[in-house]
Amino acid sequence: MSELELESFPKSGLLTIDHQNSQDNVKRRRVSDFGSTSRTNANSANIVLQGSLSLSSTGLVDVILLHDRLIWKNTKLHGNWDSLPCWRQTNVPCELPIAEIYAVESLDDGAAQRKKGSSLFCHLLQEEAPWMNHFAVHSFRRSSSRKCQWIPKAYIFGHEDLRICEAWVESIQGLLDNDKQRPKKLLIFVNPYGGKKAALRTWERVIPLFHQAKVKTKVIHTQRLGHAFDVLDKATEEDLSLQDGIVVVGGDGLFNEALNGLLAHRHTAPLGPTPKEVLLDSAVDVEEAQMHTKLESTMHANPVSCMEINENFPFQADLQPLLEENSFKPNAKDGHNSNLCNFELDSSVSTETFTNFANELNQYKGSITMSTPQLRIGIIPAGSTDTVVISTTGSRDAITSALHIILGDNMPLDVVRLISWKSSNLSKEREEPRVRYAASFAG
Numbered sequence: 442m443s444e445l446e447l448e449s450f451p452k453s454g455l456l457t458i459d460h461q462n463s464q465d466n467v468k469r470r471r472v473s474d475f476g477s478t479s480r481t482n483a484n485s486a487n488i489v490l491q492g493s494l495s496l497s498s499t500g501l502v503d504v505i506l507l508h509d510r511l512i513w514k515n516t517k518l519h520g521n522w523d524s525l526p527c528w529r530q531t532n533v534p535c536e537l538p539i540a541e542i543y544a545v546e547s548l549d550d551g552a553a554q555r556k557k558g559s560s561l562f563c564h565l566l567q568e569e570a571p572w573m574n575h576f577a578v579h580s581f582r583r584s585s586s587r588k589c590q591w592i593p594k595a596y597i598f599g600h601e602d603l604r605i606c607e608a609w610v611e612s613i614q615g616l617l618d619n620d621k622q623r624p625k626k627l628l629i630f631v632n633p634y635g636g637k638k639a640a641l642r643t644w645e646r647v648i649p650l651f652h653q654a655k656v657k658t659k660v661i662h663t664q665r666l667g668h669a670f671d672v673l674d675k676a677t678e679e680d681l682s683l684q685d686g687i688v689v690v691g692g693d694g695l696f697n698e699a700l701n702g703l704l705a706h707r708h709t710a711p712l713g714p715t716p717k718e719v720l721l722d723s724a725v726d727v728e729e730a731q732m733h734t735k736l737e738s739t740m741h742a743n744p745v746s747c748m749e750i751n752e753n754f755p756f757q758a759d760l761q762p763l764l765e766e767n768s769f770k771p772n773a774k775d776g777h778n779s780n781l782c783n784f785e786l787d788s789s790v791s792t793e794t795f796t797n798f799a800n801e802l803n804q805y806k807g808s809i810t811m812s813t814p815q816l817r818i819g820i821i822p823a824g825s826t827d828t829v830v831i832s833t834t835g836s837r838d839a840i841t842s843a844l845h846i847i848l849g850d851n852m853p854l855d856v857v858r859l860i861s862w863k864s865s866n867l868s869k870e871r872e873e874p875r876v877r878y879a880a881s882f883a884g
């Protein structure tokens with residue numbers, strides 16, 4: 442197919458992608474929709490490969506592989522494919538963004554024909570189709586009822602010459618490998634008790650996707666509460682650097698446990714004043730004293746409720762997410778992550794203790810000490826409640842999450858650090874912190 446022919450493809454009815462105007466909340470979202478966006482015309486300099494192939498359910502197609510997409514269009518039907526019904530003989534070109542292809546693989550000879558269907562018509566067609574070699578391009582389609590749910594879809598291409606099939610597989614695979622966002626190695630935690638013991642079955646459902654995409658997985662079935670935490674807390678930086686990401690197959694509980702394991706000793710931001718220091722420092726008038734009494738009693742009664750009293754807390758916390766979108770990019774200076782929330786003091790309630798703390802905190806810009814700042818954490822929903830995953834993919838569908846993970850989608854995550862203080866066993870005067878991290882909503 443020539444460049445000229447490509448340019449003359451009609452604009453209406455094209456399968457196009459709109460990278461810029463995506464409504465989805467995941468960063469590298471892909472939207473396939475009919476005809477709403479203008480397309481750049483194919484430039485011959487961008488052509489990686491082109492030729493004629495057979496496409497299962499369509500017939501003979503002219504195919505062009507560009508650096509960012511695969512485009513095909515029916516050629517004049519001939520030979521055995523003449524027996525295709527007329528509704529299949531559409532001349533509308535289709536395109537598949539490389540960003541939506543999660544795998545490509547050679548198939549055993551004749552596999553495409555066998556996969557086509559079991560109707561009498563398909564059976565007859567298979568008998569008539571010439572002997573061919575095949576390869577599958579694995580992508581997905583959006584569920585018609587729930588747009589954020591993705592359903593795997595394979596395009597089976599064929600050619601009589603095995604070497605031609607191999608060249609297509611190699612070229613497409615090369616483009617997939619070039620995408621550095623896609624993980625190659627993942628550490629997976631599966632909670633066998635998650636989601637009323639359905640997590641194992643969930644993991645088994647998505648394993649083939651990782652195999653097809655050639656993502657290496659090291660799987661740990663958690664044996665007890667705290668197992669994932671311990672593994673990640675004790676992991677050396679070298680251990681972590683061997684992985685492109687950590688994925689939990691479970692619910693919010695397991696996700697937060699893994700998050701805590703990653704951050705527990707790697708997040709070194711200052712803890713802030715203890716409730717006693719707050720009381721001593723700031724009870725200058727009755728109103729403030731009452732407020733701090735309330736603060737202390739609330740903290741002691743229910744440590745995790747300290748976020749609820751945020752309104753009275755004498756900080757004006759930045760409304761930005763704690764971990765910004767680029768917070769996993771290394772700081773140019775020290776290689777550590779930056780962009781932790783900056784605090785500003787409300788002057789009407791500021792005290793020396795809080796001023797010191799705010800200054801101290803603002804100086805700790807690179808306070809997650811990880812040698813692998815690109816390390817990501819993902820979740821495949823298999824819990825009783827799946828709040829985290831709902832705020833990432835928008836769907837509680839394990840296949841959708843697995844596809845997002847394989848394609849390397851990522852988004853910023855808000856993480857809250859909760860600190861509760863309790864008297865030390867050694868001395869009642871000394872208060873010891875108990876630090877927990879929690880993520881429930883991403884974005």
Ligand SMILES: Nc1ncnc2c1ncn2[C@@H]1O[C@H](COP(=O)(O)OP(=O)(O)OP(=O)(O)O)[C@@H](O)[C@H]1O
Pocket residue numbers: 632633634635636637663664665666667668690691692693694695696698823824825826827828
């Ligand atoms: N083998 C195990 N035995 C007991 N508890 C486990 C085991 N593996 C993991 N856990 C713990 O179970 C807790 C809950 O797990 P998870 O979040 O995966 O499932 P869930 O309770 O069904 O879902 P959700 O947390 O969304 O309600 C986690 O804190 C996790 O540490």
